[in-house]
Amino acid sequence: AQKVTQAQTEISVVEKEDVTLDCVYETRDTTYYLFWYKQPPSGELVFLIRRNSFDEQNEISGRYSWNFQKSTSSFNFTITASQVVDSAVYFCALRTYKYIFGTGTRLKVLA
Amino acid sequence: DVKVTQSSRYLVKRTGEKVFLECVQDMDHENMFWYRQDPGLGLRLIYFSYDVKMKEKGDIPEGYSVSREKKERFSLILESASTNQTSMYLCASSGLMNTEAFFGQGTRLTVV
Numbered sequence: 001a002q003k004v005t006q007a008q009t010e011i012s013v014v015e016k017e018d019v020t021l022d023c024v025y026e027t028r029d030t031t032y033y034l035f036w037y038k039q040p041p042s043g044e045l046v047f048l049i050r051r052n053s054f055d056e057q058n059e060i061s062g063r064y065s066w067n068f069q070k071s072t073s074s075f076n077f078t079i080t081a082s083q084v085v086d087s088a089v090y091f092c093a094l095r096t097y098k099y100i101f102g103t104g105t106r107l108k109v110l111a
Numbered sequence: 112d113v114k115v116t117q118s119s120r121y122l123v124k125r126t127g128e129k130v131f132l133e134c135v136q137d138m139d140h141e142n143m144f145w146y147r148q149d150p151g152l153g154l155r156l157i158y159f160s161y162d163v164k165m166k167e168k169g170d171i172p173e174g175y176s177v178s179r180e181k182k183e184r185f186s187l188i189l190e191s192a193s194t195n196q197t198s199m200y201l202c203a204s205s206g207l208m209n210t211e212a213f214f215g216q217g218t219r220l221t222v223v
Contacts, residue, residue, distance in 0.1 A: 033208065035211055035212075037214075044214060044216050045214040047211040047212075050209070050210070050211050052209060091154065093212075095208060096208075097161075097208065098167075099156070101146070101154040101155075102153055103153035104153050104154075
């Protein structure tokens with residue numbers, strides 16, 4: 001079975017705090033892809049990052065960073081020095097031949 | 112600018128009506144998907160299509176059907192709308208497996 005678990009339903013932080021969103025996945029496939037999407041209040045999902053199962057390099061993009069660990073089947077997302085504009089629902093997704101999404105984590109960044 | 116366009120942003124239908132949700136993409140993508148999004152449940156896959164006239168059931172296909180007569184268009188059909196199908200419906204398209212999905216703006220359907 002394929003599954004994505006985002007155990008954190010909602011997180012609230014104060015602006016400038018760092019925050020990590022957790023994502024744990026399950027698959028028996030050896031080739032797969034992991035994604036993070038952001039859904040701001042406007043509703044449209046915005047792609048953030050893609051990782052394939054053979055590339056465990058962590059990635060940093062500005063204030064965003066991602067930590068992929070196959071040993072724990074995790075693909076966590078960290079926002080450094082959070083800002084109010086980061087407030088959104090964040091989804092982690094797994095793709096083999098179809099996309100499976102987690103239930104999302106609502107992040108609230110308070111000014 | 113790549114685009115996935117859903118025909119309606121908001122829709123109100125009566126119980127028992129046949130409802131069509133249309134989705135068009137301009138990226139020549141092979142794969143198209145329909146999801147519904149409900150609070151606390153995330154995005155759940157209803158149906159997807161990997162080629163014209165090809166379709167596969169997702170995790171929650173009951174009460175829905177789909178049609179893909181042309182590569183760019185993927186329609187979701189509610190044969191007889193019920194109140195438990197009130198939801199946000201999201202269409203997406205993608206190319207090869209190592210690529211991300213592009214999403215439409217969503218259709219918020221209310222069945223009364």
